Ligand SMILES: Nc1ncnc2c1ncn2[C@@H]1O[C@H](COP(=O)(O)OP(=O)(O)O)[C@@H](O)[C@H]1O
């Protein structure tokens with residue numbers, strides 16, 4: 001009972017407030033056109049099986065793996081980082097492209113892009129509206145994985161602030177993958193192609209920040225003349241270091257800026273790709 | 280309302296539209312005629328602001344489509360080729376979405392949707408999902424989308440494509456009716472459509488304008504314009520033909536049917552003599568005692584002009 005109250009106070013209520021701010025931002029700060037597109041896209045996600053399939057598979061895999069492989073129950077440790085959040089981005093490497101693959105490829109396949117882009121709106125209205133709708137699907141997944149937090153609180157006395165940080169870091173990482181998928185889907189009218197290429201790029205981005213890569217970069221320095229800058233670049237935009245900093249509960253300003261810049265850059269690139277494709 | 284000056288579009292090396300200029304005023308319906316691959320859709324995509332142009336200038340209602348993009352686009356209703364739709368919506372939801380996007384005031388959206396549904400005869404499928412619609416209904420749903428905000432300018436790319444004859448007829452009438460208060464451009468490769476609804480037509484081939492005028496003016500340019508169709512008896516066909524060819528007004532005689540006792544032929548006028556030709560033929564018949572069964576002046580036919588002046592090696 002006490003645990004539940006603590007959970008509500010420390011975790012659920014802040015989470016609801018954050019959500020409320022998110023929705024309020026959508027409703028009031030953005031132009032009407034973005035809201036209209038956002039509403040249509042959200043409806044379309046939840047009218048089609050894709051959102052449900054993604055949510056269910058995500059919940060099965062994430063919870064299952066956490067309990068059976070993450071050793072959550074055995075460790076008896078209340079920290080979710082080791083068992084849960086360290087695996088979570090791996091799922092989003094696949095799940096975020098699965099959610100986002102239709103963003104612009106479907107629009108091109110149906111020909112509706114011609115309708116959308118001849119309406120009296122700026123292209124970024126459409127890009128942001130569609131992107132946010134896909135973001136809501138990801139958000140729904142994270143909200144629905146909430147029971148695991150309850151279980152942890154039932155078992156022990158975790159630091160719910162850190163868990164919150166883990167969710168924020170995961171959400172931002174998934175949003176980065178989604179933004180990458182948005183760019184890739186602008187290139188092709190095929191959802192499958194968009195899915196596969198996006199998974200590849202997300203994997204690269206995720207692994208690029210891993211320790212071995214950083215080490216390779218340092219040790220190779222000066223060596224492989226051609227590959228070094230490439231490796232260095234991939235290592236530089238690797239998401240993992242930023243993710244782990246945030247997930248540990250260190251609300252680093254630089255990491256947040258990294259995520260937001262990354263997303264903004266991808267959305268901007270989406271606009272550029274759509275523009276160049278038409279010219 | 281629509282002003283297009285020296286418009287060109289290249290796709291890489293390929294020239295899709297080559298230095299096209301035209302204007303359309305309110306109350307005018309301009310027909311774009313041309314074989315497949317002529318550049319009709321490309322031109323319309325540039326006028327609606329979907330494709331950037333390689334060279335030239337487009338203004339819609341005084342607003343430049345590139346510099347004042349949103350002002351120009353908000354004046355336009357557009358039916359793209361193949362009538363694309365969001366397949367996961369119902370007809371009504373789709374139209375409501377378009378009305379919102381087109382900035383129809385919130386309290387007028389219901390009325391606008393109802394009106395578009397009535398105008399395009401969509402009552403029966405109002406609540407039906409778009410992906411279960413037949414082609415005719417899909418097309419008319421997209422047409423409804425283009426008129427939902429009562430735009431001053433309408434651009435319709437093959438608006439009667441895939442409709443049955445009754446629906447074609449209805450859509451042509453609709454275009455004609457709306458053309459009284461709007462500036463309309465529509466493209467087609469069906470020639471009777473131009474005669475049925477256009478006040479002016481442009482024939483495009485390989486990206487260039489090769490003829491421009493009212494349907495009547497265009498028809499007058501056809502080779503057979505002013506020819507006289509004649510069916511007469513009383514002499515052998517060769518005799519009648521010889522007599523006809525002696526006339527100063529006659530350039531040539533196309534015999535369509537000949538017999539021992541008569542002729543069916545198309546008589547072509549000499550340049551500038553087409554007005555006198557029927558009378559001359561009639562005089563001839565009287566003086567030779569021929570029995571005239573049929574004598575009529577042929578209007579030029581648009582499809583003949585079309586075949587004469589456009590290439591034959593069309594794409595797709
Ligand atoms: N996106 C594109 N890339 C390359 N070529 C194109 C593109 N769109 C159209 N074309 C070419 O431009 C020409 C004109 O096409 P289009 O305007 O669709 O003709 P129409 O509508 O009159 O049938 C065609 O030869 C077509 O192949």
Ligand SMILES: [Mg+2]
Nearest residue numbers: 319320321360
């Ligand atoms: Mg076309």
